[in-house]
Amino acid sequence: MNDSQANASFKCVRDISVTSVLFPWLYSIIFILALLLNSMAAWVFFTIPSKSTFMVFLKNVVVADLLMTLTIPLRVMSDTGVGGHPLRAFHCRYSAVLFYVTMYISIILLGLISLDRYLKIVRPFGKGVLQRVWVGQALSGVVWVVMLSLALPNVILSDQPPRYSNGRIKCTSMKSQAGLDWHEGFIYFVQVIFWGTLALMIFCYTFISKKVYESYRASKSSSQAATRKTKAKVFVVVAVFFVCFAPYHFSRVPYTMTQTGNAISKCRVKNGLYIAKETTLWLSATNVCLDPLIYVFLCSMFRNRLMAVLQRKPLHKGDSPTATSTQLSQMTNNRLVGPPK
Template identity: 65%
Template structure:
């Protein structure tokens, strides 16, 4: 907007077709409305503003007021989520800390003699890191500490949380593939089942995910607002917002591809297990149910923990990186995302179920630890026959087939 300055008498008004002269009183009003310093007009300096410019200015101001009104409505009440979820995460942290420290201690004593054990150990490491990020999240949500804690959470802890979460997702997919190869194709041992390959593949998963997550830290380089209401997205520059959105899309593809892989693997695994049960003429419904539970424990944990979050993540991310059309929709997605994210975090407590159900050596070491008794020497042969034994010992007909499937399910 252009302002034409004239020095004239303070009480002079000049009526023109396209202009209106403002006297000193009006200039004071202009100072408030147009943010013009009073020192520029207090000695009879008047401003000439064309009528179209005034009309345009009022339209702009009106639209700004509307947008400000809408944004204020979007400042929805977070008092419930700021109380409920910190409590849930606190319980989760305490349980996960005990379970994962115990799991790490037990796995530390078991040699990595199979790809299955390699993947499980990497899952434990990812879960342990994720557990410590949960503690930072609890402190941040409770408002403990200064704005610096909030900035640390946004720049580092939250990034590590998501990176370790997707590392766990990929490792669960690799475990499913390993089970498929062991059960469905038990006669040939491919390169995918070699310990060295499993270690290299696990290392590649860590490197790739941390490399892709690192820009979310680097590009969160804006000076944080010194307030407890600091929004993590406010710390990202334009490139950071774009990377954040692109990274989320990549993670979506990663999740759904892993889910498809697991469905494929366990479809064939379940068919093989069914054939072995039929061949063994097992009449025990209890043992059959136990077998099915052990076979599908990985799929159940995976779907319960991660599927809900990936249904809501893309819509929620769009409300973060772009203008939301509706504050009500934004609030609903906020609640859905908070709830689904907590379900994701429960994975750090549910993964130990996989160790107990599927890894016989882990189960035996755990039992010995709880009883404070060392394992018998004969049982300490660190063979990697990880469990899900189908318990078909009562069969006579085609017993060899059932036994082989039983052993292979256990890695």
């Protein structure tokens, strides 16, 4: 009986011809670019004091992106068979979990950044509780603790002897039944996180864009050129977020159903969902290369410090513009992109 169940379980052989050849190269490109960009971002950010919740959230995104980047080499070696089965088992149990959890920590932090920019427009003349630095630090800490705690059972419950499919360890085979149930529940939970964060970002940036446009009209500035510039700034986060993460979250749930149950039985469909998941997951991973665009567009302090580094000259307080109190449009724009140095 057990043998027949095992044979039925592995009757559908996973097609890894693409994932074991193409994706290691694609992930290697991401790793090189992300390591360079995020190392530079970390070096710049940690020379800037954390005087706002905006800066606190951005620094935490950099840390999450760096940790996610450092898991990529293990994924590449696992997919190409370097290190054999022990490395594959290590990747399944530890580094893959860290890859996913840091991705969702980054997603939540991007949502908090959007909320922070929204509050800057709603309450431009005073700081609410959510805009205090210590609250930003506490929220960031809670995000890290909660997400790591929820991911920990995926490590602990991957305690079964590994089984092989097509000569390679199948990660879900290392999970107990409780582990499979937790894995499925965690996937549904992070789906709620993603779509909820996306809705929050659309709301916040739609409102911000409306306010900025109104301020340009009130100040009788060249609204057409100003509006184009503003839209580029306020929607870069939403665009990066949607392009990177939405395709993966469309494909993840049906793929999870092939891992944890028998709702999908056709082998061709299972392999198609596996390829779709791997392709969209790689697209999600490109976010670690695109997040630095957000820093450049939305954080003037980061932008000024980076330009000073690239031009190899010291940054003085007078090198960058300050907010003009007589122009509502400039004030609103400064609140949107973060405080100037």
